[in-house]
Amino acid sequence: MKEKIGVIFGGRSAEHEVSIESAKTVVKNLSLAGYAVSPIYIPRRGAWRRVAPAALAGGRLAGTDMEPSFGKESFMLAGRPFRLDAVFPLVHGSTGEDGILQGFLELLDLPYVGSGVLASAAGMDKALSKDIARKSGIPLLPHVEISGRDKKSVAAALKAARRLGLPLFVKPAQLGSSVGITKVKAFNDLARAVAFAFQYDWRVLIEKGVDRAREIVCGALGSPLDARASVCGEVRPKGRHEFYDYEAKYLDDNGIDFLAPAPLSVKTAGRLRALSVAIFKALGCCGMARVDFLMEPGSEDRFYFCEINTIPGFTSHSLYPTLWKKTGLDPVKLSHRLVRLAIERQKAKSRLQTVR
Ligand SMILES: Nc1ncnc2c1ncn2[C@@H]1O[C@H](COP(=O)(O)OP(=O)(O)O)[C@@H](O)[C@H]1O
Ligand SMILES: [Mg+2]
Missing domain, CATH: 3.40.50.20 (Rossmann fold)
Structure with missing residues (x-):
């Protein structure tokens, strides 16, 4: 059956x-x-x-x-x-x-x-996932976290954020789809961007920005003990989109170019693939995740972990399945593999000792 x-x-x-x-x-x-x-x-x-x-x-x-x-x-x-x-x-x-x-x-x-409860929750939280990545030696952009909306906390954070330089990216700690995110190009606009992000979450990050960043993505697949990485891809927001904003993601059919494999040296692509597996394992992810990096234009040596998506898009033109297709795993086999991983995990869990 x-x-x-x-x-x-x-x-x-x-x-x-x-x-x-x-x-x-x-x-x-x-x-x-x-x-x-x-x-x-x-x-x-x-x-x-x-x-x-x-x-x-x-x-x-x-x-x-x-x-x-x-x-x-x-x-x-x-x-x-x-x-x-x-x-x-x-x-x-x-x-x-x-x-x-x-x-x-x-x-x-x-x-x-x-992923299970813990890895899903940690992966969704931009501050926590960065803390875990940092512990594993994964390169990151510096950021300031604001966890109180009171005047004193906000003023202290705005002051600390000035030291990061411009541009800055202000984001709610736990959201996605670029909702609530602002690219700040002048310090005078920072307070407004922070207030906007606070409409979506009670914790906000102010992150050092990379101007015209290259956005490199990589798929991870497997278990926390045995995971592998797809080829890397590159997302290039087009036209009036200054970054990969909500509109470029979902509303504009022509919002991005997606290049897979990404035009990177074999060495850089290899490093990013290894880092993707490292962060997948550090968070204890299972099954699938798409790991996103930001790279300074013109220097393949300067790249940073941006975020991890534990339930990436799966449409026929989504990044994650496309990355695996370019790696030689077609979408049918990919879905099948993910179901097998889920069933294997449940079996492994049922063999653990429990105290009742
Ligand atoms: N520090 C940054 N420097 C440059 N661009 C950034 C930075 N942070 C975010 N972005 C841009 O904003 C987009 C969304 O940010 P991200 O942290 O990935 O949040 P989301 O979970 O909403 O996708 C990124 O894809 C990128 O285009
Ligand atoms: Mg993103």
């Missing part, structure tokens, strides 16, 4: 729409890999629902309401137990990529693709 895989998508972040597109692609690829696939949609509000694969492919999201269950099976569908062998969470951003959904799946005792 075919193994049954639930693909969980949608969710409550700004990346709701891209998640739907990711799900369409992964559902198709898992079917081609021989699984029985159940798309599970999390609407912005209301009950989770099972959508028929053909409906999802046609962009229709109506379906049957589901409920979590703590019995033998993890879900109930139309009042009946609904068996799944594993799930593939494809919910980007808050509540999907930050450990919250992963914790819920742990309680349901379901094997799931991707």
